[in-house]
Amino acid sequence: MSEQNLTKNQDLVLNQLGKSKTPMSAYDLLDKLREKGLKAPLQIYRALDKLTEMGLAHRLETLNAFVACAHPNCHENELIAFGICENCNKVWEFSDDEVSKRLDLWAKERDFTPVKTSLEIRGICAKCA
């Protein structure tokens, strides 16, 4: 299932991410995609850069890893938050208007111009508890 305007490498990376139930590091991706001809980390990182720019993938800062966007059709630019289970590594993607509003307020009060916000809750999910 190939995506809209993606280049070959971007498509390979996004599809691999999509198949995974848990986040993958750039090197995880490289290992999986060697058989498709990818050879160097930079090929992965370049694809990931574009994919995250386009909102089709997200970087999890606390894991140095990446996931496919859970809502690949809505390229929303709102704040995206993640819950991450430290046991099974599953990720829940969500957003909360009230949280966004409070953070916007914090920024406005200080003339701070947000560029990118990262919000990650690490913990243990219901199944793993």
Added chain:
Amino acid sequence: MSEQNLTKNQDLVLNQLGKSKTPMSAYDLLDKLREKGLKAPLQIYRALDKLTEMGLAHRLETLNAFVACAHPNCHENELIAFGICENCNKVWEFSDDEVSKRLDLWAKERDFTPVKTSLEIRGICAKCA
């Protein structure tokens, strides 16, 4: 100005962090502390582990860097958020009860048990705008 129950290495690292106006990476710290006898990354990382556990320092996940806690006397365990200027690298530490409440609610609804939450707003501060 030495702290309560800190070991020699912890004290060195925390004081160095305290002197810096911007976040420092573990290797930044190592460079500064070589003259005090520290020689290996692990000495820095071990000290940072303890300091962050104690709430005296914080790790900024989006920078792979560390800051001294802005409120070193209140060992609160609440959610701490950071604003980070991408131009001057200054960091603002804050918390917001409403945000904490909303995230707690998200977790409760899913029987998710939070362990550690990371919230970082990267952007441009008023002075740098």
Added chain:
DNA sequence: TCCATTAATGTAATAACATAACATTGTTGC
């Protein structure tokens, strides 16, 4: 005090994550 236990330290080696630099190829539009 002696000894056992645990915490902290020191050191070398290596693993994991990410980018710089530069050459080449592919695509687009005039």
Added chain:
DNA sequence: GCAACAATGTTATGTTATTACATTAATGGA
């Protein structure tokens, strides 16, 4: 066809973090 730009390929290197193992220091009984 060709200029301009985007994407790719490749090598090397830079940056961040941990493993493994040996040693020393601090603590708390018997």
